[in-house]
Every structure is written in structure tokens, then in C-alpha cells.
Amino acid sequence: MEIEEKIKNSIVNALKDLNYPVVDINLEEPPSKDLGDLSTNLSFKLASDLGMNPVDIANNIVNAMETPKYISKVETKGPYINFFIDYDAFAPKLLKKIDENYGNLKSKNKKVILEHTSANPNGPLHVGHLRNAIIGDSLARIMRAAGYDVETHYYVNDMGRQVAMVVWGALNLEFKKEKVKKDHEIGKIYYLANKALENDPKIENEVNKLMKKYEEGDKKTRKIFKNIVKKCLEGIKETLKNLNIEHDKFVWESDFVRDSSIEKIIEKLKNTEYFYESEGAICLNLEKFGIEKELILKRSDGTSLYATRDIAYHFMKSQNADIVIDVLGSDHKLTAEQVKTVMKILKSKQPEIIFYEFITLPNGSMSTRKGTFVSVDELIEESKKRAIEEIKKRRKDISESEMEKIAEIVSIGAIRYYIAKLSPEKHLTFKWEDVLDFEKGCASIQYAHARACKLLKKAKYKEKEYEIDKWPLNDLEIDLIRILSKFPKIVETAAKTRKIHMAAQYAQELANAFNRFYKHVPVIGSEHEKNRLVLVEKCKITINNCLKLLGIKAPSSM
Incomplete structure (x- = not known):
């Protein structure tokens, strides 16, 4: 969000210098990474007022604007203006900002009653x-x-x-x-x-x-x-x-x-x-x-x-x-x-x-009057039972009480995520195998958090001991930084549009990127160990913060 503000300020200054009308500037992710990290179709909005070709407007704006901080390149693609982020410079700045309050935005001074x-x-x-x-x-x-x-x-x-x-x-x-x-x-x-x-x-x-x-x-x-x-x-x-x-x-x-x-x-x-x-x-x-x-x-x-x-x-x-x-x-x-x-x-x-x-239900609608329904209590009980069965297959090294604790977190996460991930206007047919699929969905997100905890514990990581330096990022690290930077905007947009599935989909996107990083990028013993441990910790925090928005707990072990 900070980069977006810098881009918008730079564009506004250019519009003023060109004596163009100052209008709302919308920044979006382009359909391809080859087109940059952020893009605006501002020239379309100005075309009718100025009576000019949108391509010429885009070129004039780029020529008149100063390159915003943390942007390595600005270019036009037809009428679009595309911005490329300098991730090597931006990463330390972003990682220093991420803490337990990351994603919590300023007060809007508006009271909401939500029934x-x-x-x-x-x-x-x-x-x-x-x-x-x-x-x-x-x-x-x-x-x-x-x-x-x-x-x-x-x-x-x-x-x-x-x-x-x-x-x-x-x-x-x-x-x-x-x-x-x-x-x-x-x-x-x-x-x-x-x-x-x-x-x-x-x-x-x-x-x-x-x-x-x-x-x-x-x-x-x-x-x-x-x-x-x-x-x-x-x-x-x-x-x-x-x-x-x-x-x-x-x-x-x-x-x-x-x-x-x-x-x-x-x-x-x-x-x-x-x-x-x-x-x-x-x-x-x-x-x-x-x-x-x-x-x-x-x-x-x-x-x-x-x-x-x-x-x-x-x-x-x-x-x-x-x-x-x-x-x-x-x-x-x-x-x-x-x-x-x-x-x-x-x-x-x-x-x-x-x-x-x-x-x-697969065989029809539910009715309390007719007694044809699956109670939430039954669902929770069955979900926990299946979670314990899954954990027993994977973990032979933990106690019954620890297993119960993990199963409770995983089972409630599975239920809540099953509902949250879909847009509300889409119809749902309740199927046990879909709700309690621990290979996909929430379990994979929670597993990413547990992996991060395990890695940090193994490295005996303590945040205050590490200063974040600039380092040459590889593609998987860039992907993580890009996704981490989106979290505050996800919160803002999900709240504004009242769409909770945006947060659910973001959590899955971040977890998937982290799991790829975990699998392919060495951390402990690598040349950039300290910075990569910081990156792991910030991913852990952001996954946890996002799951909190969905009422889901993030286990430290699975």
C-alpha cells in the first residue's frame, strides 16, 4: 500500500505539471509479470476530457513523472502505464514493517452493527x-x-x-x-x-x-x-x-x-x-x-x-x-x-x-421440522475424529493430548475455511469428503505455518538478533515479498467489498508460495541465512494474521 501511495503521488504531480485533470487513480495487478507489478489504465479516463489518444496520454504522463521510490522501471504498453518494483531494495523495508499488527489499518471512526x-x-x-x-x-x-x-x-x-x-x-x-x-x-x-x-x-x-x-x-x-x-x-x-x-x-x-x-x-x-x-x-x-x-x-x-x-x-x-x-x-x-x-x-x-x-445435503434440503439435518456439533465431532486419524498416520512422536490439541485446531480450521473460501452467492452441496480433505485447503495453510515454526525453532531464531540487509532475491523470494506486500490491501478491499473469500484465497496464495520456497530454497547454512530466517518469520506472522481474520488458529506443530 505504501508503494501504491508513492506511485499515485508521482502520477498526480505529473498530471498537474501537464495541466491534465486530476482524477482517481486505480492501480491493479497486470495479467502477466512481464507487464510489471502494478498497472493503471488512467489514460482511458482522461481521453474524453482531453480529446486525445490514450496512448499519447500514457506516454506524456510517464515522461513527466519522477520514478517513485522502490520502482525500478516505468513503461507504457499501449494506453497502460506499468510499474516494476525493485524488490531487492523494497524487501528490507517491507520485512521491517511486518509484525503482529501487520494488516491492522488506521481507525475509520465508523460504527458498524453486523447481525x-x-x-x-x-x-x-x-x-x-x-x-x-x-x-x-x-x-x-x-x-x-x-x-x-x-x-x-x-x-x-x-x-x-x-x-x-x-x-x-x-x-x-x-x-x-x-x-x-x-x-x-x-x-x-x-x-x-x-x-x-x-x-x-x-x-x-x-x-x-x-x-x-x-x-x-x-x-x-x-x-x-x-x-x-x-x-x-x-x-x-x-x-x-x-x-x-x-x-x-x-x-x-x-x-x-x-x-x-x-x-x-x-x-x-x-x-x-x-x-x-x-x-x-x-x-x-x-x-x-x-x-x-x-x-x-x-x-x-x-x-x-x-x-x-x-x-x-x-x-x-x-x-x-x-x-x-x-x-x-x-x-x-x-x-x-x-x-x-x-x-x-x-x-x-x-x-x-x-x-x-x-x-x-446430497439427497436434498435440510429441515429442523422434519429432523433431516447434520448438526454442527456432529460435524465438529466427525471432523475432529478424522483429523486424529490423519495425524496418527503422520506423527508417531507426539502424546495423545498434543494430538487432541492439533486435531481440534485443524478440524475447526477445515470447517471454517470450507465456508469462507467460496463466494456466498455460490451454491454448496455438503459433502464430508470436501469439508474434511486435509490434503488441501486450510490444512495446507496451517501446515505452512507449522513448517515456518519448525524451521525457526531449529535455527534457534530470535528476531532482535537479526538486522535485515539488502540481498539479491531469487524468483521464489520475490514471489513471497510480492504476496506479503499485498496483505494490507487485501484487508482493506475485503472489508470495503464485504467479501471474506478474498482473505481465504490470499491465505492459500501465501501458503502455496511459502511451501514452494521451503521446498526449493536453502535457509539454514545458506549464504543469506539471516535474511531468509527473517523472511520465514514474516511469512509465519502474516499467515497467522490472515487466518485470524477467518477465525482459524495457526498451529506451531502438525
């Missing part, structure tokens, strides 16, 4: 929830590193029909108590309640009565609902913690009914042209915004809907943050658009929505 996971408290988290939780947590980590003040929320849907079904089941069904996690116990009750409903449709009326009594604030009903939801959340929190995920706040949906937030929102909307009443129900007409389906805020019996409570929640968030982000499944597009539209009507901040496609 993610928010699974209904009617059973354990299943692999269908994984994408939401891992995208949300990783994005929060990346945005914090990029300088944002991030507060993560779990929105607890305690007023929905699913919870009312669990409450009905707990009050009316007899079932054998089992020694299972509390969220799994709740999931079983929910499954049995749905089975009972299939046999007796009249149960639906009883469930609706429970929902109404809870919203009206009946003390006994409130206590039952609260206890069941808390019990389920206790299990969910344990699962999330095992995935290295913790939320800053758990915000309960019912709070917006109890504190009159919904009534205040309805009062605000009453004064708009979109408000109307129909057969006792309170509604909004959003056709003007291209939404054909009416938005019901209150039913004729006076009860609110999920959308109404969600609007109150988003209004609260908009009052307390500069940026509001929601991570949602693609099936929420209509309700998300309704919420965004109402926020617009209320002249409040509209949420940014990160939609993701679902994870399905």
Missing part, C-alpha cells in the same frame, strides 16, 4: 446455518482489522411460531429425557410437536393462542417461553464458541414489543402516504417501490408480525451505527427489500444485505 447467525431457537445449529455464522464472524474480524468499530448482534426470534411449537410440545407431550445438549433436547421437542400437528391439525389453534398470550405479556407464558429460548441459546452459544464465534449482543425480538418500539414505528408510518387499514389490520402499500405484496404491520387481532418487529429492530440499529449489515439466506430477499424500503420511508439508514445461497 449474523440469528438461527431460530428451536433446535441445534445445523450445517445450513454454518454459512451465515462463518461469513458474519469472518466479516466482523476483517472489518475490525480494517479500522471499523464493529458490534455483532444475534437477533433472537423468541416470538415466532417455531418457538411456540416447542412451548406447546414441552407443555403437552410426554417424551423420554436423554442426556444431550440442551439445544438438541429442544430440537427433539420441536420435531415431536410437528409430528403431533400432522396427526391433529387442531393443535395449530393452541399454538396460535400461546403466541398471542406471549405477545400480550402473560407472566406465566412469558416465563415458559423465556426459559425454553434461553435453554436453546445456551447450547447454540456452546457450538458457536467451539467454532471460535462469539457475539457482542443477543437482541431479543420481544423487547421491541415490550418497550413500545413497534407502536412508535407505526405512529411514524401513519403520517405517510403508504399507510392504510384493511379489515382491522394495519398495512403499508409499497407498490410505488416495486413491491407488489402488501406489508402487514399488525393483524386484526392486534398482534404484530415478524416484519414489524424486524423494522423496529433495524430502526434501533440505524440510530446507533454508521453502517448496518445483515447476513441473510437468499430466501429472505422479499422481507429484506421490505425492511430496506420502510427504512427509506422513515429516512433512516438502510441495511446492507449480504445474501448467501444455501448448503444442501
Whole structure:
């Protein structure tokens, strides 16, 4: 990023000297190393304003500019201006900068409220929830590193029909108590309640009565609902913690009914042209915004809907943050658009929505109601079991406890990386062999970190003992320096675009380059041992820092 700033400053000075308009300068990696390390198509932007050929503009800029520091050569290729980095001079400067804080950028003084996971408290988290939780947590980590003040929320849907079904089941069904996690116990009750409903449709009326009594604030009903939801959340929190995920706040949906937030929102909307009443129900007409389906805020019996409570929640968030982000499944597009539209009507901040496609099982979609799902707890257990089997094949020299420790790190890394590496709009079919492939993916990244630790330990490396000198870099070292230098920009861009897979792909790129270096470049006993040990240590730090952004631990041994 420092080199980019120097290049941009040099270009701006040249533009001023030429009396050309000063416009935004975008630098990108060229498609081939023969075209340099950085390139700009600035001359295209200026061509229409200046009425000149872009090739002539590029040549004029290069002739007018001073060569920036750490740049060995500047040349034009048609309308493009290409910059070649002097890696021998740049490497010592970069390596001195890399420490445990590398990748942490300056504060942006912007508060972000990021809501993610928010699974209904009617059973354990299943692999269908994984994408939401891992995208949300990783994005929060990346945005914090990029300088944002991030507060993560779990929105607890305690007023929905699913919870009312669990409450009905707990009050009316007899079932054998089992020694299972509390969220799994709740999931079983929910499954049995749905089975009972299939046999007796009249149960639906009883469930609706429970929902109404809870919203009206009946003390006994409130206590039952609260206890069941808390019990389920206790299990969910344990699962999330095992995935290295913790939320800053758990915000309960019912709070917006109890504190009159919904009534205040309805009062605000009453004064708009979109408000109307129909057969006792309170509604909004959003056709003007291209939404054909009416938005019901209150039913004729006076009860609110999920959308109404969600609007109150988003209004609260908009009052307390500069940026509001929601991570949602693609099936929420209509309700998300309704919420965004109402926020617009209320002249409040509209949420940014990160939609993701679902994870399905090879034989179809997952359903808590039908009991067809793979729980995250099962996934973690199976992943750890397979990791131990792999470690046993490779390591005969470590204790059972050390093996357990490594297996836990590797298994959680495999799960998180499996989700993080793909763009959220891509569909995923859950396959054990893909998630737990320890030859590729996260295991190879963690292995690169462990290799670096092993090499530094063998050399008895101590950072303060080594001064970094300029040395003639070979191609593999240049590749490492080039990739290391990109990390702060990766953090900046991933945060700005809200794309966590950029960090995952970068971690793999750096690990691959390090593994090539490790295999082909001698370090201990070589002519440039001290400098190469520094390079190894800086790779270790950067791999660790990048994995932290993804909520993944970097083991020192594998």
C-alpha cells in the first residue's frame, strides 16, 4: 500500500505539471509479470476530457513523472502505464514493517452493527446455518482489522411460531429425557410437536393462542417461553464458541414489543402516504417501490408480525451505527427489500444485505421440522475424529493430548475455511469428503505455518538478533515479498467489498508460495541465512494474521 501511495503521488504531480485533470487513480495487478507489478489504465479516463489518444496520454504522463521510490522501471504498453518494483531494495523495508499488527489499518471512526447467525431457537445449529455464522464472524474480524468499530448482534426470534411449537410440545407431550445438549433436547421437542400437528391439525389453534398470550405479556407464558429460548441459546452459544464465534449482543425480538418500539414505528408510518387499514389490520402499500405484496404491520387481532418487529429492530440499529449489515439466506430477499424500503420511508439508514445461497445435503434440503439435518456439533465431532486419524498416520512422536490439541485446531480450521473460501452467492452441496480433505485447503495453510515454526525453532531464531540487509532475491523470494506486500490491501478491499473469500484465497496464495520456497530454497547454512530466517518469520506472522481474520488458529506443530 505504501508503494501504491508513492506511485499515485508521482502520477498526480505529473498530471498537474501537464495541466491534465486530476482524477482517481486505480492501480491493479497486470495479467502477466512481464507487464510489471502494478498497472493503471488512467489514460482511458482522461481521453474524453482531453480529446486525445490514450496512448499519447500514457506516454506524456510517464515522461513527466519522477520514478517513485522502490520502482525500478516505468513503461507504457499501449494506453497502460506499468510499474516494476525493485524488490531487492523494497524487501528490507517491507520485512521491517511486518509484525503482529501487520494488516491492522488506521481507525475509520465508523460504527458498524453486523447481525449474523440469528438461527431460530428451536433446535441445534445445523450445517445450513454454518454459512451465515462463518461469513458474519469472518466479516466482523476483517472489518475490525480494517479500522471499523464493529458490534455483532444475534437477533433472537423468541416470538415466532417455531418457538411456540416447542412451548406447546414441552407443555403437552410426554417424551423420554436423554442426556444431550440442551439445544438438541429442544430440537427433539420441536420435531415431536410437528409430528403431533400432522396427526391433529387442531393443535395449530393452541399454538396460535400461546403466541398471542406471549405477545400480550402473560407472566406465566412469558416465563415458559423465556426459559425454553434461553435453554436453546445456551447450547447454540456452546457450538458457536467451539467454532471460535462469539457475539457482542443477543437482541431479543420481544423487547421491541415490550418497550413500545413497534407502536412508535407505526405512529411514524401513519403520517405517510403508504399507510392504510384493511379489515382491522394495519398495512403499508409499497407498490410505488416495486413491491407488489402488501406489508402487514399488525393483524386484526392486534398482534404484530415478524416484519414489524424486524423494522423496529433495524430502526434501533440505524440510530446507533454508521453502517448496518445483515447476513441473510437468499430466501429472505422479499422481507429484506421490505425492511430496506420502510427504512427509506422513515429516512433512516438502510441495511446492507449480504445474501448467501444455501448448503444442501446430497439427497436434498435440510429441515429442523422434519429432523433431516447434520448438526454442527456432529460435524465438529466427525471432523475432529478424522483429523486424529490423519495425524496418527503422520506423527508417531507426539502424546495423545498434543494430538487432541492439533486435531481440534485443524478440524475447526477445515470447517471454517470450507465456508469462507467460496463466494456466498455460490451454491454448496455438503459433502464430508470436501469439508474434511486435509490434503488441501486450510490444512495446507496451517501446515505452512507449522513448517515456518519448525524451521525457526531449529535455527534457534530470535528476531532482535537479526538486522535485515539488502540481498539479491531469487524468483521464489520475490514471489513471497510480492504476496506479503499485498496483505494490507487485501484487508482493506475485503472489508470495503464485504467479501471474506478474498482473505481465504490470499491465505492459500501465501501458503502455496511459502511451501514452494521451503521446498526449493536453502535457509539454514545458506549464504543469506539471516535474511531468509527473517523472511520465514514474516511469512509465519502474516499467515497467522490472515487466518485470524477467518477465525482459524495457526498451529506451531502438525
